[in-house]
Amino acid sequence: MSTALTAWSGTACPRCGREMERLPSNSVEPRVCPHCKTSFIALLFPAAVQNEFLGRYGEPLREESEAACFYHADKRAETACDRCGRFLCALCAIDTQDKRYCPQCLENGIRSGELPEFQSAYPRHDLLALAVACIPLMLAIPILLIVLPWATDIALGFALGLLLFPAFVTAPASLYLALRFRKTVTHPLGRRAGWFPLTVLLAAGQMVVWAVAIIVFTGSLFSEF
Amino acid sequence: MANTHISYTALPGRSRPYFGVLYLVELVFTFGLLAIGERTRLYLGPDHLLVLRRRFFTETAHRFYFSDIQAITVQRTTNAVTANAVLFLLCALTLGVLGLYPFSGGMILLGDFSFGEELLLILACAGFGLGLALNILLGPACVTELITAVSREPLPCLSRWGTAQRALALLVPRIETAQGVPSPEFLNVQPVLAAYATPAGRLITQPPITHDSGRLHELLFGLYLLMSVSCMIDLTGNWMIKNAFDSLLFMIVLVLSCIALLRQRHSDIPSDIRSLTGFALGFSVLLFYFTRPFTMLHMFWNMPENFDPAILMSSMLNPDDPLYVAYVGTQLAVDLFVGLLGLLGIYRFRRLYRLAQHNAALDTPPPPASNVEEPPAAP
Structure with missing residues (x-):
């Protein structure tokens, strides 16, 4: 076609x-x-x-002795990059509020976080931490829903095991993520993401449950002796 | 951060990819934390529109300044109607199975319904019913696009007609404040917007609308009629050869439906025929995927001690079984409906096309006299 x-x-x-x-x-x-x-x-x-047409073209060299653009050897240099100092033609020079950058420096600046005004992708660490804290629930609840109609001790035990055992790893991991990134949250809407307190609460709760389970288990173990 | 102090107002509309099915899966299995399907929301800034997209754990923000927006288009689609029809049929089918159960004396197929089977059917019925109610409440579907000098941006969060109208009522005054209210003179100059480049710079090419004779659709709807005849025969008895033929027919219909869906995208085939093709394919696939797992589970749970495939097959395809009659009856009704309506629509479309061609031929002026070869003058 x-x-x-x-x-x-x-x-x-x-x-x-x-x-x-x-x-x-x-x-x-x-x-x-x-x-x-x-x-x-x-x-x-x-x-x-x-x-x-609002775009600009680089002006060609008039004489060979003239300074040329670093990226376009046949274009006349008009300015220099404020970060790396390379000569740039009108096409390559990218104006910001008070500085001019070459495309490479602009890309590096965005990637390293030095130019936050050009940032367009925002990692949501708060959601990641909350998701890690919820992994045991994510695993256990669907399985619990599926096995509930044919409820047996083994099936329920399997679902409860899925709820409890992954938390041994995921609760400290989510707590670490929440504490590590609690001050580095950026958001395009300019607000602090509010999932960290809930994550800390959830992870701490799971760790308390684990602690209680260990105490009860060891207590019963010692009582036998 | 540069935009920390910018205050934004959220516009109505949240994207629900694949009519919320994917979102429902995300909600049930990940509590909505893991955005597998891309979610989009719009925010009004002081001088720009912020399009915020979230996928997994990353959000990307695109800013469209009000002074750069050239046009906004909202096209109504029939996707919601198709989804409603499919959901209604699935709901009716599940209700039919549940309703027929007491009249079958507790015996369906190979044995009693277990508690798990009943719960599964009730949950499926409730799910389809809830989906249908939500889809009806959300209203007709549409496709919204925002056009600038260098991009054409789809806005999936405005995929419902009412939501798009509410959002536009908030957005348009801001654009008009930035650019001025377009005068009637401006609207008469008919600007041509060649803004068909994606943000990545790739040009979007659209094939032109071409005429389709509708032969493929005619064949497809004819096959649906044949399938309905086959369903009528199924109500009287079952033969292995006919069952094999039915399976082959089903596969051919699936393939032809896919080809028809691809061909009709940029053709002049009427929208009701296009929707009917999509609906028929959606229904066939959903019926297949809904009935097979249930049958397999039923077989698994009620497996007789002395397993014999022949006895199992004959007892499953028993015309006296209410479940089987409900299944075949539903398929018969839908196939007959699709086949008859589709063929009538195609014949009507062809008649109207011929009429239009005839009228166009009558309206065409005769060729100019200079182009007509005159006979040589007699000596």
Whole structure:
């Protein structure tokens, strides 16, 4: 099947691309395409007619003695990177609020966290810690639901075992994650994530249950002797 | 952080990938902590729209400044109707099995329903019913896209018509404040938005809408009619050769449905026929996957001491068994419905297409006189 680059005109049906009657104003009310019967809302804004090209091209070298861009040897250098000092043409220089960077430094800066204003990916350590704390429940509850209709001591014991035994590893791990990352939480909405207290509570509770179980078990063991 | 002090307002709409099925799985098995399907939410900032996506334990934020947004489109789709129909049929089937149970004298297939089987059926019925009710409450489905000069961004969190309208009512005034209210003159200049590049820079190409004769759909709906005839025969008795033929027919229908779904995507086949094809495939697959595990579990739990496959098969495909009659009856009704409605729709579509072609031929002006070869003048 041949493909063609389609450009949507603001008055065409977004599905079949056929032109429709123009409306005098933008409206959230739906329209129905008379051809393919698709209901749709199409809202156009003035930015749609701003055809000027805002990107920049590097200026070519006029003389061989001129300083050239580090990345484009045939382009004239206009500035230097504020981080690594490499010469840059207009295309390569990336303006920030008060500095100019080359693409490589910008990438490194985002990766290392030195340029937080360009950060777009945010790890959710709080959710990770909570998920680790919930692993025993995640394992035990579905199995408990499945085996409950045919409840036997072995099945229930297996589900309870799944609830208790992984907690021996997961509770300290989640507690570590919660304490390790409690001050490094970043969020695009600028708020401190609130799952850490719950994680600490859950992990601490599981550890208390383990401690009690060990005390009871060792107590019963010693009482036999 | 640069945006620590920016105050954001959440817009309505949360993405529910695959109509919430995946979300339900996440909720039950991981308490919603592990976002296997991507979740999206929209936030209104002072001068931009923040699209926040979460997958597993990472959130990514994309900012769309109000002054850069060129257009927003919302297309209504029939996905919710198809999902409703499939959920309703599954709910009816489960209720039918549960309802028929008391009338069968407690004997279905190889023995009594155990407590586990009853619980499984009740849970399945409740699940399908709840899904149906939620889907009806959420309303019609749609696809929302935000278009800028260099990108075309789908917004999966606005996948319901009502939610999209509510979100647009909050978003559009902000855009109009940043760019100004578009005048009627502006709306008449008909700007062409060639903004069909993804953020990664890859161009999105769309095949043009082409005419489809509908032959494949005609064959597919014909096969559904044949399957309904086969179901009628199944109500009277069972033969191994016919069962093998049924399985082959089912596989052919599955393959043809997939091909038809691919072909109809960018064709002029009416939307009701397109939906019917998707619905029929969805129903067939769901019925298959719903009945097989249940039958297998039933066999497993009620395995006779002296296992004989022939006796097992004949007792499972027994026309006197209410469960079997309910299963075959449902399939018969759906196959007949799909086959008849589909064939009627295809014939109507062809008639209308021929009529349109005929009208277009009548409206075409005759070729200009200069192009017509004149006979050489007589000496």
